[in-house]
Amino acid sequence: MSVQETRRAIKPVSPLREAAQMFCRNRPAIFGTVLLSLIVAAVFYGTFISGADPYEIVWAPQAFPGEAENIPLGTDYMGRDILTGLLKGGGPTIAVGLSAALITVVIGISVGAMAGYFGGWADNALMRFTEFFQVLPALLFAMVLVTLFSPTLTTIAIAIGIVSWPQTARLTRAEFLRIRNLEYVTAARAVGAGNNRIIWRVILPNALPPLIVSATLTIGVAILFEAGLSFLGLGDPNTMSWGLMIGANRSYLLDAWWPVTFPGLAIFLTVLAVSLIGDGLNDAFNPKLRQR
Amino acid sequence: MSASTKPLLEVRDLAVRFELPKAGLFAPKRHFHAVRGVSFAVPQGRTLGIVGESGSGKTTTAMAAIRLRPADGGQVLLDGRDILKLTQDELRRARRDFQIVFQDPYSSLNPRERVGSIVREPLDLMKVGEPGEERNERVRELFSLVGLRDDQIALFPHQFSGGQRQRVSIARALATNPRLVVCDEPVSALDVAIQAQILNLLRRLQDELGLSYLFISHDLGVVQFICDEIAVMYLGRIVEYAPRADLFRTPRHPYTASLLAAAPSLSRRKSAGYRRVSAVRGDPPSPFNIPPGCAFASRCPNAQTRCREEEPVLRQFGEGRVACHFPLD
């Protein structure tokens, strides 16, 4: 039958491995990965190894970075060490970001998958529900939730999750709607697969690439949210976090730039790293780019 | 028609309609009748072709017949058992007897699965043979049956050409030893050279395995090559239904005649001054808004007043059946 194909033995190339190779060839993505690893390592050191107390007053207030040996990044308006604050404050920020992203993804994928797969009545109801949530400006809604239900890390994570799932839901729905109509799904039904198998084993794996990208980006968004809430004074008052440092020093901005600049930079670099990784994944999963 | 043998599949009065988006909040629900009262039979070991242009409802008919989309009326009898009445569980078990090969070799295989497990999936889901070696052996057997090699079993779909993917698709359809295979335009996405390979393969498999095919196509050349009987569909209805030789020798419905006139041929030469004389005019009317009377009347060269008022029914005429007030001799 196929004459010339017999000559070459071909190795299986899984789509996943191809994506991984693409990712590794993407320089910004690698930079993001390295940057994120460094940040996570530093935060890990601050949270679990370093015994320093971020609330301890170590020097004169608003001391310039490097003014004394033990304050390489200066002190804040109360004389607390900023570097210690950064190392200690990263933990809560990242933890809230991760758990909020998890909540977002779980709600978003469940709602979106049901709406997209079952369509019709269920889709209509779920999408109206989603639209309702999209009408509320996310940060404002999160503020209201946190104000009403006391600002703890858990409330903050839940609030961020509640306000940001609609986008994931819409994306999931769109992917499910698209894939649902592809012939391989019909083919699976033709060989006797039931709804469960089709949703979880056939459609979801194929819908996953854009969802992974969006989940990654959601971590970045959640970190920004946490920072925003803390900045507005809605952070957990008992936990040092990057946003809180900015919010607390905001009033003295024009007297001393460093207590605000460094935590902001930390947030910026973390989100940057995450979004570079997200972009890299996006390119890696994009079959159009792979052709080139 | 082979009246002596009992048909394997018999479809009676099948109807499918789609719900259209409502015009307003309180407007009545609107429907689009994609398949209207379609009846046909696939004899054991033979091939029935359904031909028609896009929008004729041919694919919808096939999909509804094997319950890959819901039907809104009629019966589908496989060996006397009504498929439309089976419960979900019964249906899943019954599916081993009827399988399908799709049109698009690119979207019909899950890109994240190895082709070996794609072919194996029906065996696993319908619990055919012992799990493990027996099923793997069956997969190897199927691969060689459709002209693929053992060492390709572990590959992913994107590593295959269109023709080879279609072979995988056929292997999957044959895995459970089905009796009926629905072929939904299986070669229309392929280049002619590959198309010939697949058509020959389908015919060989039919001879070797005694398969029955329900073959959907828009290409009369392909249909003539592979089908024993042919049903011509136009806007959701069968307009002519006849054995191959008769349909191609003496088309009775003007629509069939115009399809034949437009089918591929090397004998219509520009050098010989060939001109098309009475090609049908215009496009098919919108399926959302089918006029009363004969649906083909607006394009028919022989249409008369009666055609625009009264819808013709399918009736015996010559060797076959035709739905036309003024069939051709």
Add this chain to the structure above:
Amino acid sequence: MSEPLLKVDDLRVEFDTRHGRVTALDGVSFDLMPAETLGIVGESGCGKSITALSLMGLIPSPPGHVTGGRIEFEGNDIAAMTKRRQRQMRGHDIAMIFQEPMTSLNPVFTIGDQIAEAILLHQDVSRGEARNRSIELLKTVGMPEAERRARAFPHELSGGMRQRVMIAMAISCRPRILIADEPTTALDVTVQAQIFELMRGIQEEFGVAIMLITHDMGAIAEMADRVAVMYAGRIIEEGDADEILDNPLHPYTRGLIGCIPLLGKEARDDGRPPKLAEIPGVVPPLHLLGQGCSFADRCPLVHDRCHREKPLLTGSTHCVACHATQMEAA
């Protein structure tokens, strides 16, 4: 004999792919005479569409590069013309219609505007005049209710009607050459027949030379005066349509004709049409083309020389690029 309208000589086009740079057109040469129809036939990926696009200067770059060859229109080298003159040639002297009428018209403008734009670009007429002419053109291509339809958007028309609009746009400036790239592939058979008939009528009325790109031998028979058969970026056989169809010389052409399930190939003993001829294997991907004949791996007449050396296109009226056939003839 008259001078060719278009003379293509040794055209080479290369593309950058992830397998490196591949040759999509490898020394393609042909002439197009006034008012004739030249059919270019081949399977997908053989380079027939790229040939058409390179004549129009529409090869997307990157990744495409025209790396050699010469295209002459009425004796003038196109590459030597100014950019402006090249642009004026498009639409005015050479027009093109495409395979996908669904996506080839701009969805946000009315079809009347799109035809009028072509007229205004190349002719010195007023807007109103362009409008009227576009309605006339729509009538010429057989559009019912042309005045009303001129105000329609593309999505409001069927595929066949859109292809008529494309044709109206193409002939709006009375081009000398009409390139039709698979103009009926996306259409239903009955509509295909109408479009072919329309093209024949337009050719007779305006005397335009047509270059018909197709994979369909039936279309070649019905439309073409001469045929060039392409395989893997080269023309492998060329001649009068009847010659090619009745007496194909290249094994590929023979295979291609033999594998079409044609109407009328009727009846063996059991009443079934005979088995189709097959060309084994698949077209090799461009990056795996070797130094020999690109058809060698699938050829029933293959011998050593075919793997070593590319055959050249030889002959006077019926040309073929095949070592086996050439030796037989010699």
Add this chain to the structure above:
Amino acid sequence: MVYLLRRLAFGVLLLAGVVILNFLLIRLAPGDPAAVIAGEMGGASQEVLASIRERYGLDKPLLVQLGIYLSNVVRGDLGESYFFNRPVIDLILSRLGPTILLVMAAQLLAIVLGVFMGVLASLKPQGFLSGFVAVISTVGYAAPVFWTGMMLTILFASIFPILPVEGMSSARFRGGTFDYILNVARHLILPATTLGIIFLAQYARLARAAMIDVLGADYVRTARAKGVPESRVVFKHALRNAVLPILTVAGLQFGNLISGALLVETVFNWPGMGRLAFDSILRRDYPVLLGVLFFSAMMVVLANILTDLSYRLADPRINTEGRS
């Protein structure tokens, strides 16, 4: 027209949902609803609490309470700020203008400049501008907007003191209307830029992607084949189609824009609804906070309807969908 009515009806429904949500939030919050409404800083004397119970019918069944709440909202009564001692609706209306000004200025800046940059970048997909768009969109996305604002404040307050960094107009401003407008405009520059820049980056990136996509479309090839000059291919044939996805996203971004405005107003002391929300958080002034939530939702609903309408104007395929 029918479509517009339907959209408006659905919008009203959504807003009713927001009102119900507000109602539920107050009931679900820990503590006595009356105390919640009064606010912790409001000096919840017994008389105040009693008047609140009276006003909201808090001793009645939940559904009746909801009815009272809804009918209050319909009459324009969003409650009372016990801190300012003013009806919430008055407070918000006095802050609505500045917020709309800020949000619109930012959106306009972002769309116009963003699309322009994106289009230019799309012409050379591997060129310098494309790289620049990629970098600023990543940077703009990653930088917390309030931090960017503060960095700009430092820059313009200490290093180049050429632009005001606080408020909406100079204190004790005297002068004619025209001078006043100029004064406000100068104050607007920094907040609008801060807010606009995140979205600008996103639109630029989106416009570039959409244009690259459209420039490869068949109908663009058709335009080139009929000899349309390249500039016209880009700005007429391609851009008209590429704005469609941008329009969609711009509509969806409106909520985020208001969220951003909240932070930016706080940083620059811009006297809008965001600043009001921030102040009411500090004072636990819940009626005001919920009022701001309601009004923001209303702005988003209106913006969505406007986006939809403009989309229908821009894309002829939508209008005729129902026609057969």
